[in-house]
Amino acid sequence: MKVGIYGQFYHENSEIYIQKLLDILQKKGIEIFIEKKFLDIINHNQDITKNFSGLSTFSELDSSFDLFFSIGGDGTILKAVTFVADSGIPIVGINTGRLGFLATIQKEELTKSLTQILEGKYTISERTLLTVETTPANNEVQPLNFAMNEVAVNRKNTTSMIKVETLVDDKYLTSYWSDGLIVATPTGSTGYSLSCGGPVIDPSASSFVLTPIAPHNLNARPLIVPDSAVISLKVSGRENTFLLSMDSRVATLENETWIKIRKAPFTIKLLQLNEDSFIKTIRKKLLWGEDKRN
Incomplete structure (x- = not known):
């Protein structure tokens, strides 16, 4: 499997989850390519314990990639779309930001979610x-x-x-x-x-x-x-x-x-875990059905 990883900047404590993502993918023997500017950010951040300068980088994507990980919030996914364009590569949004309607993989459940993804337990949501x-x-x-x-x-x-x-x-x-x-x-x-x-x-x-x-x-x-x-x-x-x-x-x-x-x-493919849905996302993000009177 060949994956690309992209981010724009660090959110608070996001280095923990970047480190975890890279560690899991490397242990699985997955071929990793990191967007060049994002790798520079990683290597200049003192909270990352390993030096990842030996990893391969990309400036553009091609159809040989199987998945594209976007680390950040919804704004990062919108930027990731410009890399994916009409290639058909599914985007995996890992939410290290705030609201996250598009980046639905929660950072606190990263290990569990990655296991499901690598086992093929997901669906693809095609977006116009x-x-x-x-x-x-x-x-x-x-x-x-x-x-x-x-x-x-x-x-x-x-x-x-x-x-x-x-x-x-x-x-x-x-x-x-x-x-x-x-x-x-x-x-x-x-x-x-x-x-x-x-x-x-x-x-x-x-x-x-x-x-x-x-x-x-x-x-x-x-x-x-x-x-x-x-x-x-x-x-x-x-x-x-x-x-x-x-x-x-x-x-x-x-x-x-x-x-x-x-x-x-063309459409953009967003990866969605089997347990997730749009209805579940808006209910959670918009606090629908919650009693706030107290």
Whole structure:
């Protein structure tokens, strides 16, 4: 088995779990490749007892990898998606962060969870992505023109609202006067969209949600559309530019640029232990069903 390991930085005490992950994989004789920048972080951290400088590194992935471990929170997984892209390599999210809707392997149960994974006791949850095309073309958008959580347009360098002209399948929907607009996947429905009043959507649903950000019109509400829909946006405002975000990546676009958002031609595979489910995750993370009156 050949695995890749990726992280962005250390969370508190995460060196314990990085050490444990590496020890377990090495004892099993698994071929380990660590993302080059992450290995530099590991070797510069004094709390790691071993020197792992002899491990192989990668800057890009290919289809020879069997699993890709993401160590951190949900933001780290979103970054890991840019490495995996359309390769089909399953991502294993080890949560050393806080909330963790995507990184569902808990650090406290790492040994048990790894044993289950190496024994094949897991399922694969396939997640829909969005892809973006702009007219005119913008070099900041390419080549990583996809997002697993959401694509959003936001105002830039101004406190004034922007106007987001919105079409669905080339049919005019409305013009949102707001701070911006989020187009989210079911996976992203528990992220930025949720904080702006959007609904929680099961990741297996074939839909996207359009969620306005602080809309001026009180009758502007989140709208769910089928994931076969093509969503077109054109932004205008007092400033000459605005922001386009694709998960954690941000580009600056000129006003009147047309943005076309549609379902990507590939999915991302997230590994999920047999005992876990989306329903269990949201119940735990959102504290549903718990009596907080005392």
